[in-house]
Amino acid sequence: MGIFKTMKDDMDVVFEQDPAARTYFEVMLTYAGLHAVWAHRFAHWFYNRKLYFIARSISQISRFFTGIEIHPGAKIGRRLFIDHGMGVVVGETCEIGDNVTIFQGVTLGGTGKEKGKRHPTVKDNALISTGAKVLGAITIGENSKVGGGSVVLKDVPDNSTVVGVPGRVVIQNGERVRRDLDHHKIPDPVYDRCEYLQEQINSLKTEIALLKEGSTKEHVNKSL
CATH class of the missing domain: 1.20.5 (Single alpha-helices involved in coiled-coils or other helix-helix interfaces)
Structure with missing residues (x-):
């Protein structure tokens, strides 16, 4: 997929998820989450070519301006939407699928100093709500939701909703979980x-x- 098509996809998902978005010009210039995603794609290109210092430098500059820290080693799919985004942290071995939504204050982090895969995998169409902490080499299933303020330490099945500290699955009905902005209306x-x-x-x-x-x-x- 070409770079301009990818950039347009990244902007289109903003209009789908944020009712406050009005024009492409406004979105392109004022959405920090979008800027962080674009900076990450640039940093990831250098990371894959083992130019780690340049990659980390781009990552830290992006963090300074957006408040969103995405390690250049993280793998991010198409149409990631980071709403507001201040305080979002995405670890090095994190893998994020397509059409994922992340709100402010979310941490996709590790649980220690272990090597190898140590950060979460978030599958397609998942939603991670405000302030949630998803820790360790676990998987958030497709179409699943993580409630605001939850601390998730275990795998979440597809089509599920998990809330609480520690997180527990409270909805799993085998049907697609509707992705909307009412992420506070959960058990x-x-x-x-x-x-x-x-x-x-x-x-x-x-x-x-x-x-x-x-x-x-x-x-x-x-x-x-």
Whole structure:
């Protein structure tokens, strides 16, 4: 695919995902996520030719201007959309498929100093929401969503939604997960667990109150 066709694809996905985008001119000049993707494609070209210093220099200059750090060794597919993007970090051995959406504050990182493949693989059509941390050589399946603020340490199957700390799969129905911007409208297993525990506490309080009431009546009867 030619460089200009790739650049147009990168801009087209902005219009599909961001209702605030108005013109190609505006998108080309003002979208930091787009600039970071373009800089990475340039840096990756040098990285593949073992010109590591030049590649890292381009990466760091891009980080300075966009707030998005993508290691030049990362492999990125077509039509990656990074919305806002401040604080996004993508590790060296990370692999990102086509039509992936990433929001601000996302980390696709490693878990230690191990060598080899140590960063996530994000498959096609996945969505990684605000502040999510995806760590280690794990795989985020096709059409899957990672909820905002989640910490994901295990593989996520295709067509799934994962939320929480640590992340847990809460939706897996075998159908395509709709990719939209309502990434906050997803189940919250932590809240559900707290609700369950509160119900148990209320039940125990009721039982204790009944036991106390029965004990008091028994004591009064004995006194009489």
